[in-house]
Amino acid sequence: MCCVDHRPQWIRFILDDPSKSTLACSLSRELHHKGYLTYILDGDNIRHGLNGDLSFNAEDRTENIRRVGEVAKLFADAGVICIASLISPYIKERDACRAIMPDSSFIEVFLNIPLEVCEARDPKGLYRLARAGKIKGFTGIDDPYEPPLNCEITIELEDGKCPTPKAMAEEVASFLDKNGFLQS
Known part of the structure; x- marks a missing residue:
């Protein structure tokens, strides 16, 4: 039996860092071991199916984020902790997704990892392809990235290194527990 809080939850990881998918998987495992039902919406996988008709121009990026927000809300409404792991470069789109979720159940995790x-x-x-001009509109290269202004969790380098996936997952799980999102 799943012991998920009755409040819908949506955990969102942003920034184009290879760690976002790793963190999402680690967090999903961590919560699963504690008896919680989770589902990961990974940006790459969503782009192959549900959002396969969208490009990477600004208008389509906005629609991509909107669709992911709506799908995440459906999972959350069903009592599933939805972990959305995707690039969301614009504050306006992140705020629009936050507004979709009731009861402050949108938890934004900012992987504040330097571009280099x-x-x-x-x-x-x-990145190599974007620097060579073979990919246009790449976040952080020739398309802007607007850092979050009101994220709940920021994960940064420790002594110049990324924290381990387990350490990052534990940090997020601890936040969820301390803030009443998880019930025993």
């Missing part, structure tokens, strides 16, 4: 670290850890080679 993201580029060094680029497993798909996307």
